[in-house]
Amino acid sequence: MSHPLFKVIPKEEYFLPGTPACPGCPAALGLRLLLKALGPKTVIVIPACCSSIIQGAYPRSAIKVPLINIAFAASAATASGIAEALELKGIGDANVVVWAGDGGTADIGLQGLSGAAERGHNIIYVCYDNEAYMNTGIQRSGATPYMAWTTTTPTGKREIKKDIPLIVAMHRVPYVATAALAYPQDYVMKLRKAAAKKGFKYIHLLAPCPPGWRFDSSKTIEISRLAVETGTWVLYEIEDGKFRLTGPSKGLIDKSKRKPVAEYLRTQGRFSHLSDEDMAKIQKIVDENWEWIKRWLEG
Amino acid sequence: MRLVLTGNYAAAYAAKAAKVEVVSAYPITPQTQVVEKLSEFIERGEMNARYIRVESEHSAMAACIGAAMAGARVFTATSAHGLIYMSEMLWWAAGARLPIVMGVITRAMAPPWSIWSDHCDLLSLRDIGWIIYFCENAQEVFDTIIQAYKVAENEEVLLPAMVGWDAFQTSHTAEPVDVLSPDEVSKYLPPRRPLPYVIDFERPFTHGSLCYPDRYMEFRYLMDLSMSKAKKAIVEADEEYGDLFGRKYGGVLEKYLCEDAEIAVVTMGVLSGDARYAVDILRKEGYKVGLVRLRVVRPFPSSELKKELKSKKLVCVIDRNISIGRGGILGTEIKALLKNSSANVVNVVAGIGGRDVSYEDIVNIVKRSLDLVEKGEVPEYMWYGIDKEYVVKAVGEYYEPPAL
Amino acid sequence: MESKIKFDLITPISYPGEGSAGATGSWRVFKPIIDREKCRKCLLCWLYCPEAAIRVSEENYPEIIYEYCKGCGICANECPVKAISMVEE
Numbered sequence: 001m002s003h004p005l006f007k008v009i010p011k012e013e014y015f016l017p018g019t020p021a022c023p024g025c026p027a028a029l030g031l032r033l034l035l036k037a038l039g040p041k042t043v044i045v046i047p048a049c050c051s052s053i054i055q056g057a058y059p060r061s062a063i064k065v066p067l068i069n070i071a072f073a074a075s076a077a078t079a080s081g082i083a084e085a086l087e088l089k090g091i092g093d094a095n096v097v098v099w100a101g102d103g104g105t106a107d108i109g110l111q112g113l114s115g116a117a118e119r120g121h122n123i124i125y126v127c128y129d130n131e132a133y134m135n136t137g138i139q140r141s142g143a144t145p146y147m148a149w150t151t152t153t154p155t156g157k158r159e160i161k162k163d164i165p166l167i168v169a170m171h172r173v174p175y176v177a178t179a180a181l182a183y184p185q186d187y188v189m190k191l192r193k194a195a196a197k198k199g200f201k202y203i204h205l206l207a208p209c210p211p212g213w214r215f216d217s218s219k220t221i222e223i224s225r226l227a228v229e230t231g232t233w234v235l236y237e238i239e240d241g242k243f244r245l246t247g248p249s250k251g252l253i254d255k256s257k258r259k260p261v262a263e264y265l266r267t268q269g270r271f272s273h274l275s276d277e278d279m280a281k282i283q284k285i286v287d288e289n290w291e292w293i294k295r296w297l298e299g
Numbered sequence: 300m301r302l303v304l305t306g307n308y309a310a311a312y313a314a315k316a317a318k319v320e321v322v323s324a325y326p327i328t329p330q331t332q333v334v335e336k337l338s339e340f341i342e343r344g345e346m347n348a349r350y351i352r353v354e355s356e357h358s359a360m361a362a363c364i365g366a367a368m369a370g371a372r373v374f375t376a377t378s379a380h381g382l383i384y385m386s387e388m389l390w391w392a393a394g395a396r397l398p399i400v401m402g403v404i405t406r407a408m409a410p411p412w413s414i415w416s417d418h419c420d421l422l423s424l425r426d427i428g429w430i431i432y433f434c435e436n437a438q439e440v441f442d443t444i445i446q447a448y449k450v451a452e453n454e455e456v457l458l459p460a461m462v463g464w465d466a467f468q469t470s471h472t473a474e475p476v477d478v479l480s481p482d483e484v485s486k487y488l489p490p491r492r493p494l495p496y497v498i499d500f501e502r503p504f505t506h507g508s509l510c511y512p513d514r515y516m517e518f519r520y521l522m523d524l525s526m527s528k529a530k531k532a533i534v535e536a537d538e539e540y541g542d543l544f545g546r547k548y549g550g551v552l553e554k555y556l557c558e559d560a561e562i563a564v565v566t567m568g569v570l571s572g573d574a575r576y577a578v579d580i581l582r583k584e585g586y587k588v589g590l591v592r593l594r595v596v597r598p599f600p601s602s603e604l605k606k607e608l609k610s611k612k613l614v615c616v617i618d619r620n621i622s623i624g625r626g627g628i629l630g631t632e633i634k635a636l637l638k639n640s641s642a643n644v645v646n647v648v649a650g651i652g653g654r655d656v657s658y659e660d661i662v663n664i665v666k667r668s669l670d671l672v673e674k675g676e677v678p679e680y681m682w683y684g685i686d687k688e689y690v691v692k693a694v695g696e697y698y699e700p701p702a703l
Numbered sequence: 704m705e706s707k708i709k710f711d712l713i714t715p716i717s718y719p720g721e722g723s724a725g726a727t728g729s730w731r732v733f734k735p736i737i738d739r740e741k742c743r744k745c746l747l748c749w750l751y752c753p754e755a756a757i758r759v760s761e762e763n764y765p766e767i768i769y770e771y772c773k774g775c776g777i778c779a780n781e782c783p784v785k786a787i788s789m790v791e792e
Contacts, residue, residue: 001763005746017756017768018722023730023775029753041500045365053509056723061505064719066498068368069507070361071387077323077358081365081373082498084349085321089370094500112361115354184750210775218776218789221751396714454706457713495710505717514715521713 008185010036014064021054024217026181026207026224028054030128031063031099033184037191038124040065042095043082047075047109049101050135051128073108075100076116076125083121095124095195102129102143106162110142117171117200124194124201127164130209138212146285147278149214149270156273160285168202169238175201177237177246181208182225186235186247193239206233214269223267231258231286234293243296253294261286304476306469309437310376310402310462311336312476313444315346316484317400320371323351323362327381328414329466330404334376356381360388360399367397368506370497372448372490376402378466379420380409386424392459393428393522395507396495398451399459400444401429405568406466407652415653416466418568418620422596422628428522430460430529431596433567435553437476440464442546443594445479448488449536456529457495458522465569465619466653479544487543530598551600553592554607556582560589563608564665565616565633567593570649570656574617577661588665593629601636608633609640615668617661617683619650626680626700643672646680654684722771727754731774733789735767741786748778748787 003011014035021028027050035042043066046052052069056062070078075098083096100109105127116123132150133139140150140157143164147156169176174197179187187205194201208223210216215223227233228248235249245253252258261283265271274282304312310333314322322341324334340346351362356377363373377385382403392399403421407413418433425431432447434440440462447460464470496504510518534550541547555575557563562581566574571592581588591607593600608614614637618627625631630646637644645668650656664683671677680700687697737748742764749757749765756772757765765778779787 001761003744003746003759003763005750009750011759013755015755016719016721016723017754017771018724018727019754020724020727021753023753023773024777025753025775029751032753032755040503043498043500055505055508056717058508058510058514058715059717060723061508061717061719062721062723063505064503066500066503067505067508068365068498069505070364071391073357074361074364074388074391077353077361078365078368080351080353080358081321081323081362081367081371082369083365084351084362085366085369085371085373086498088320088347088349091369111354112358115358118354119352121351181751216776218780220753220775220777221781394714454708454710457710495714496716503719504711505719507715508717510715518713518715525713 009033009188012036014040016062016064019054019056019062022211024210024220025054026130026209026220027051027128029181030205030207033188034097034099034126034191035065037188038095038097038195041093042097043068045070045075045079045082045098047100047104048072048135049104051099053135072104073112075104075109076112079123080116080119080121083123087122092122096122098123098125100127102127102131103133103141106142106164113168114171117168117173117202120173120199122198124191124203126203126205128205128207130207130212132212134209134212146282147271147274149273165202165204172241173200173202174240175237177203178233178235179203179205180224180228180233180235181205182221182228183235183247190237215267219267223264226259226264226267229259230261230264231290232261232264234289253290255287255290300478300480301475302478303473304437305332305471305473306437306440306464307332307404307471308336309441309476310444311340312478313441314374315340316479316481317445317448317488318372318481318485319346319374320348321351321363321366321373322348322375323353323359323366323373324375324377325353325356325359325381327378329406329470330376330378330381330402333402356385357388360385360392363399364388364392364395364397367399368498370491370493373399374401376404378404379406382420382424383408389424389429390427394518396457397459398448398457398491400447400451401459401461402444403461403463404466404470405463413652414466416468416619417651417653421461421463422620425597425628428458428526429597430458431463432460432594433463433596434469435569435571435592436469437474438546439548440469441476441478442540445484445488446536446540450529450532452491452494453532454494456525456532458525458529463568468569487540526598530600533595548594551595552603552607553594555590557589557591557607559587561587561611562613562615562665562669563589563591563611564661565591565593565614565629567629568619570617570619573656573658574661576658577665580658580662581665586665599632604633605636608637608642611642613669613672614642614644615665616644616646617664618646618648621648621651630680643677645671645677647683648680649683660684726770727773728770731772731792733774733776734792735772735774735776735778735787736790737765737767738786738788739764741784743784745783747781747783751777751781753777
């Protein structure tokens with residue numbers, strides 16, 4: 001029977017159940033939705049990350065499209081090779097997708113990402129950002145936010161999160177967007193938009209991780225939603241250079257419409273050591289980011 | 300067609316003749332001419348190929364891997380630091396069984412910066428599952444790259460291949476080269492078949508996921524098995540090439556005046572030309588000397604070398620590389636091969652960092668080696684051409700490597 | 704000529720299938736139970752299931768695939784009409 005939801009999110013599954021993913025895993029959900037959005041003519045390139053495990057161990061695979069595993073720093077370049085060879089062979093209509101974590105994107109993979117973006121290969125690069133090296137046991141990455149506990153920042157990270165979507169946008173690529181799992185239609189629409197454009201496209205998906213962020217596995221979507229509602233995570237797209245807020249973020253330019261950031265931070269054990277002063281500083285970081293967005297929107 | 304080409308240009312012409320479809324490379328001295336020429340061929344439309352101008356060698360090999368997985372015939376070239384920087388991806392290419400061919404213009408590693416040849420860069424990667432060829436001159440570079448595709452794409456092999464040649468002495472020295480056209484080569488090298496697999500949207504698969512200890516080991520065993528089969532494929536590819544185009548190189552080894560020789564000099568690469576000349580001089584002086592030139596390091600020509608060398612009085616292995624603390628890499632391997640034979644192996648480390656090794660030096664090396672054998676004083680290995688005064692100035696005295 | 708070599712066995716090739724980590728339902732501590740009386744068939748539970756362990760019936764009811772459901776509880780947490788309860792195994 002048809003259902004209005006199926007018009008946006010196809011019923012067909014390309015992510016098969018019974019995977020090694022942790023309960024409540026945002027990477028599993030993000031990949032499942034991505035495959036629904038892009039369909040079977042998609043090849044996924046995965047560097048070292050949680051999804052190296054989530055896909056299932058040899059000789060079984062949870063993924064019903066071609067999937068290539070590759071070394072940590074190598075995903076964007078590998079996808080470059082695939083995209084060029086497929087085009088040369090007349091298969092230019094396939095989606096060549098990188099599915100990488102924040103470590104493989106913001107840190108060890110940044111050079112390769114920048115190179116592929118600058119060269120403009122026909123690739124969709126998706127970073128699922130769980131804000132630390134979760135697969136190796138919650139070590140700090142360049143994408144870990146200010147004051148978050150990780151196993152290598154036991155008293156909280158002292159530096160702010162590296163802003164990868166904007167770094168990619170500075171390469172003047174045709175499409176950059178952010179997404180959150182609580183808003184799957186927004187995420188899927190952005191993936192489809194990316195697929196319809198030629199060139200290098202980048203989507204950055206916030207991926208709240210139950211074991212890594214220290215919250216109950218049932219709260220993945222709730223925390224994703226709070227990240228957006230508090231303005232900590234901003235949903236936007238930069239299409240051919242034009243910046244636009246999307247989804248609920250559109251209504252959050254006015255600070256009074258945003259929930260206090262503390263409501264988001266208090267849901268997660270990784271922020272349990274925060275003082276009121278720390279909370280205030282994070283609120284300030286978030287507010288400053290919105291001031292910047294406001295100025296950008298005003299041109 | 301006969302052209303005057305450097306080794307590097309010969310490599311570019313070979314990639315063109317082999318109808319390479321994707322080139323991905325990053326510039327490094329002394330490799331640059333290879334990829335400059337290829338980019339010219341591609342931009343002029345003389346090759347139906349894509350050139351991916353990557354931002355690093357790590358990415359160069361990653362893009363080669365991606366393109367090969369999508370079914371393309373791919374080529375790259377690099378040197379020294381570029382080779383070592385891409386080494387992680389070299390393991391990946393071999394483990395994924397992709398028939399990639401790469402030119403390696405050997406160059407010494409820093410520090411200190413050096414752009415001149417030795418073989419430490421290439422030979423440090425001898426254990427990872429790539430076929431390793433080494434050429435003596437520009438013509439051989441051209442012929443070997445084409446042969447390497449034939450071997451790498453052989454369904455019993457399916458391993459990537461490196462083709463080495465020496466910095467400047469081969470890479471930048473122009474000489475007449477017989478160049479075959481893509482049409483001529485197509486009689487020898489058919490289009491790449493989709494082996495061992497290519498990305499297929501109708502029959503999706505996952506490549507390279509986590510593999511437990513109950514199966515990983517078989518994949519390594521199968522690589523080792525294929526590498527051992529590569530030897531036959533290399534010999535056959537060389538024979539067939541010779542039959543079609545009139546040039547062959549003896550398969551895995553090239554032998555010069557070996558039949559009646561009591562002394563064998565073993566070399567690799569451009570030094571071999573001087574070694575051949577040294578053999579002629581020594582012959583005139585009455586020494587029964589021959590030359591064995593290794594054309595292939597992996598698969599190692601163990602049985603061929605053993606057969607050739609086991610009854611020699613002296614086997615003088617000149618290594619243009621040093622495994623620090625162990626000696627020359629080829630010498631070490633050949634000593635292991637000949638341990639139960641009567642042959643005396645003298646391993647000489649020479650020509651490191653581009654230090655010149657002339658034919659006179661090789662005559663010297665052979666005479667000194669013979670002297671050591673006659674005195675029963677064969678060392679584990681020895682360095683040739685070290686400035687002893689400098690060493691004494693630096694550390695107070697000069698040490699010979701320990702004698703056996 | 705057909706080759707004797709199985710090319711997908713000489714290199715680590717995996718093929719898609721359910722249960723790549725086995726019957727992951729055994730991981731479950733709490734079991735989600737859907738109350739069909741309360742269910743309004745919005746399918747948000749299906750949409751948000753990270754494991755693809757909820758299927759949709761012919762009548763558009765969500766059905767938990769207990770063989771694989773790990774009991775993360777997202778479906779119960781997100782259900783707008785509280786039609787899903789988590790019951791200890």
